[in-house]
């Protein structure tokens with residue numbers, strides 16, 4: 247098969263581009279430490295996540311120095327905590343979210359950041375992020391989940407360490 | 419002789435397919451405008467829908483455009499491509515009509531169920547589940563039956579293409595498969611391999627569940643089956659566009675295709691790689707090990723190759739055409755192209771927009787940057803460039819050239835037709851770029867009131883403001899619907915005009931490629947081989963993950979309700 251010289255060059259350039267893309271992603275995972283949401287969150291009962299031993303009552307838990315676990319239950323059309331009461335964590339903390347749904351599939355997107363996951367009944371979405379600055383974040387459910395999906399929002403408040411009240415943390 | 423005189427039976431089939439496609443396009447387009455205005459809060463109070471009905475509209479838009487318009491247009495276009503390139507009538511017109519009938523009844527059922535969402539209480543209840551119908555959101559069984567009939571109908575048409583090819587093969591034992599037929603058959607191999615996923619999802623799980631025969635289904639498993647089909651379906655939309663870009667665009671430009679063998683290589687790569695990539699739609703799904711996501715990611719990146727090769731060959735062929743027409747210079751040849759011919763302008767602009775869509779697709783495919791844009795309005799920004807333009811605008815452009823040959827009537831309203839592609843292009847440029855930027859600011863997709871109580875200040879735009887993004891989306895949506903109306907006026911005008919008033923100005927002849935099929939190895943035509951490899955790749959990518967989802971209880975979402 248005869249391939250034009252320019253076409254060969256183009257082919258090589260394309261393959262290099264592809265290899266480059268894969269390399270940046272490998273670097274993102276290995277170098278920059280961007281972990282994918284995966285199956286490490288475990289599974290829960292679809293209708294009642296908190297009944298499972300893998301999932302705690304919704305709330306914020308301290309797990310170490312500057313480290314917190316946040317358990318969130320999503321349901322039509324709110325996040326607990328998040329929608330009624332904001333999720334509050336101190337500035338500079340490392341927070342692991344565990345999010346489960348008790349009805350249909352939802353999304354949990356901290357707007358404008360890469361904290362973004364699907365929340366699928368039966369599965370726990372688990373992801374760890376660092377909050378460097380004190381500010382508040384808007385949370386949107388970004389998967390259609392029913393008639394009032396657009397009302398399913400929440401707030402995360404990252405507060406200065408000195409304003410963070412340890413008593414807000416649930417008993418471990 | 420025009421096509422309709424040579425193959426009156428096939429021409430009638432194509433006309434009916436196109437007719438249904440255009441009606442779906444019209445209705446879906448109106449829904450699109452409603453969305454574009456409602457979401458952005460332009461005339462929200464004056465629109466005939468409320469926030470809940472927004473999702474009925476959105477379901478209608480997705481189903482009518484992404485599933486109905488595309489499938490009917492493609493199946494019709496492939497009837498034309500098969501008969502034209504094999505130079506013989508279909509194996510059986512009657513069987514093809516059975517396929518059409520199945521698709522038609524399926525569409526009617528699904529559309530009725532969806533439209534019932536505007537008037538709950540009617541027998542079909544409602545189907546506000548969007549075109550992805552993720553369980554446990556549940557629609558009326560009519561919706562799922564409709565979807566199944568639509569797919570089955572397309573399978574029947576696929577069988578007709580293959581049977582026609584088999585007859586041709588018996589008469590031509592040593593000939594190479596004509597290029598257009600090769601493209602039709604490879605596209606359908608991919609379609610058969612991939613639509614099995616959605617067929618299992620619908621027939622084994624969703625229909626019995628919606629009828630109340632089984633109590634629950636596993637949301638992760640059904641969702642994964644959907645995406646097993648959901649990525650290849652985008653190539654099912656795209657490959658007919660490629661067929662037009664490879665075999666028609668060079669002719670429209672006044673030249674010939676650069677290389678036939680390379681076109682075959684590209685289609686073979688799509689057969690092999692289109693399916694084992696579906697997990698790239700589930701990068702941020704819990705419950706799926708990241709290794710499987712990584713495999714899907716590398717396959718996805720490899721899929722860039724056939725599209726990059728296409729860009730080269732198509733641009734080279736168009737340049738060749740321009741030089742035949744007297745164009746010269748490094749870029750000066752661009753001026754020699756027939757930009758006032760609607761068929762050329764539409765296909766060329768569609769190709770250009772596809773390149774832009776390809777770039778945002780590379781971002782989507784980047785496993786870890788996907789976090790930033792997943793399920794934001796960026797994603798509709800991306801696929802309105804691909805299916806919404808690369809496919810839709812190509813379909814319109816091809817219609818300007820093909821419908822006269824299908825009806826024996828010259829194109830009417832030529833003026834309108836020749837500016838129509840530009841109106842679509844400008845409208846899409848506005849809507850799509852604003853959607854991309856809105857997505858970067860975190861505006862969610864599939865949301866009636868995305869800004870809501872939080873207010874625009876909750877969304878940080880990279881530059882400019884949320885208000886400006888909204889204005890562009892609303893304006894773009896309006897222009898798009900104007901362009902759609904222009905297209906419909908041209909089609910209706912042509913279709914309803916009296917035949918034989920003036921001679922057709924198009925001819926259906928397609929010139930031979932510069933480098934013909936015989937320059938490529940024969941193995942390219944070995945369809946059984948490619949099918950076999952495709953199936954093996956699918957088993958490698960999907961065997962283990964689907965196996966583990968089934969292993970924890972085929973109907974069971976997650977863990978059992980009681981700790982054991």
Ligand code: HEM
Pocket residue numbers: 446447448450451453454457476477479480483484487488548549550798802805806807809810862863864865866894895896898899902
């Ligand atoms: C006629 C001009 C069109 C306009 C004004 C338009 C407008 C829109 C808008 C604003 C959305 C986003 C809604 C949301 O996420 O809340 C949307 C979604 C969508 N559009 Fe279009 N669109 C048009 C044409 C098309 C075409 C031609 C296709 C495909 C052939 C298409 C396929 C889709 C799909 C699949 C969705 C996603 C539906 C979902 O998220 O469930 N659109 N459209």
Ligand SMILES: [Cu+2]
Pocket residue numbers: 352353387388389390391392395396398
């Ligand atoms: Cu939601």
Ligand SMILES: [Cu+2]
Pocket residue numbers: 648649652698699
């Ligand atoms: Cu995809």
